[in-house]
Amino acid sequence: MTRSPAPAPAIFTEHLRKVYKGRAVVQDLSLTVGEGEVFGFLGPNGAGKSTTVKMLLGLVMPTSGEVRVLGGSPQDPEIRRQLGFLPEQFRFQNWMTAQEFLQFHARLAGMPHDAAQRRIPEVLELVGLGGRGGETLNGYSKGMLQRAGLAQAILARPRLVFLDEPTSALDPIGRVEVREIITALKAEGVAVFLNSHLLSEVEQVCDHVAFVNRGEVLRQGSVRTLLGAELQVEVRVSQLSPGLLQRLGQLGSVQVLEPAEGQWPGLHLVVPGEAAVPQVARLVAEAGADLYALNPHHNDLESLFLNLIEHAGEAQARPEPVAAASGRGGR
Numbered sequence: 087m088t089r090s091p092a093p094a095p096a097i098f099t100e101h102l103r104k105v106y107k108g109r110a111v112v113q114d115l116s117l118t119v120g121e122g123e124v125f126g127f128l129g130p131n132g133a134g135k136s137t138t139v140k141m142l143l144g145l146v147m148p149t150s151g152e153v154r155v156l157g158g159s160p161q162d163p164e165i166r167r168q169l170g171f172l173p174e175q176f177r178f179q180n181w182m183t184a185q186e187f188l189q190f191h192a193r194l195a196g197m198p199h200d201a202a203q204r205r206i207p208e209v210l211e212l213v214g215l216g217g218r219g220g221e222t223l224n225g226y227s228k229g230m231l232q233r234a235g236l237a238q239a240i241l242a243r244p245r246l247v248f249l250d251e252p253t254s255a256l257d258p259i260g261r262v263e264v265r266e267i268i269t270a271l272k273a274e275g276v277a278v279f280l281n282s283h284l285l286s287e288v289e290q291v292c293d294h295v296a297f298v299n300r301g302e303v304l305r306q307g308s309v310r311t312l313l314g315a316e317l318q319v320e321v322r323v324s325q326l327s328p329g330l331l332q333r334l335g336q337l338g339s340v341q342v343l344e345p346a347e348g349q350w351p352g353l354h355l356v357v358p359g360e361a362a363v364p365q366v367a368r369l370v371a372e373a374g375a376d377l378y379a380l381n382p383h384h385n386d387l388e389s390l391f392l393n394l395i396e397h398a399g400e401a402q403a404r405p406e407p408v409a410a411a412s413g414r415g416g417r
């Protein structure tokens with residue numbers, strides 16, 4: 087019986103750890119990112135995201151633990167050739183035109199000259215710089231530079247791309263375009279490892295996410311599972327009788343809102359799914375009240391993130407102030 091080997095994940099790490107000056111800035115990091123998956127790596131400033139990316143790219147040696155990208159070592163030039171990287175702070179060769187800059191990176195990536203000549207106008211078009219490739223980079227705006235950086239990252243048709251804050255300098259149109267590029271990469275089977283503080287964007291484009299804080303994964307999973315089917319519903323009515331409150335309480339957890347000048351009495355309900363929404367309307371009508379607002383919305387990554395970080399802060403921060411933390415974790 088022949089057994090075909092399972093395809094290697096795009097990224098695999100186990101118990102990955104990095105210690106700087108006696109302090110573990112990444113600890114016990116175990117991640118798997120599948121081929122063609124868009125993975126969001128999220129955390130507050132200083133959480134260890136860039137250090138992790140550098141270890142995945144083979145630019146920083148882990149203190150301990152295992153890293154495999156595309157089934158091999160990130161130190162292997164054959165593997166590196168298949169990786170793309172857009173760092174947050176790219177140092178551009180400003181005196182070059184965008185075309186020269188991409189030709190330079192094509193040579194670094196070992197692309198044959200003819201293939202590069204065909205590919206460069208294609209990627210310039212893709213990132214919205216079609217017709218601007220002949221201009222020198224020192225005349226580019228911040229957003230144009232970020233687009234040029236993205237063109238560089240996808241130039242050599244990588245199988246895995248690391249994008250560190252790829253939309254930080256872009257206007258809303260540019261952000262939508264980058265999301266479309268990421269979706270197109272995914273459709274071609276390219277895996278994308280995305281660092282971004284723009285959680286609404288991450289939510290739209292990522293399949294899986296991991297939340298990190300102080301070098302540790304707090305939670306990881308598919309966006310769908312993490313956000314769940316649960317709904318938050320804001321309800322405003324002409325009168326909130328104890329009977330109505332009691333019946334609504336049977337649908338889910340209820341929090342009565344503070345009465346405010348000029349606003350109808352209101353409450354927040356957390357219900358298990360959409361089926362509860364028309365039931366709310368029915369119960370209000372049955373109680374003889376008028377319904378002024380019924381606003382259901384799903385949890386979002388931002389509130390999940392804030393919640394996780396807040397709880398992690400409570401658990402982690404108290405006993406060990408940051409300055410004292412330098413003694414912990416070094417092996």
Ligand SMILES: Nc1ncnc2c1ncn2[C@@H]1O[C@H](COP(=O)(O)OP(=O)(O)OP(=O)(O)O)[C@@H](O)[C@H]1O
Nearest residue numbers: 106107111129130131132133134135136137138174
């Ligand atoms: N070369 C280094 N030497 C010493 N400490 C370092 C080094 N690089 C990073 N650190 C420390 O490691 C911690 C994590 O830094 P890292 O840049 O990985 O965080 P980050 O999550 O990418 O932050 P940000 O969102 O602000 O970019 C920080 O406390 C940082 O000061």
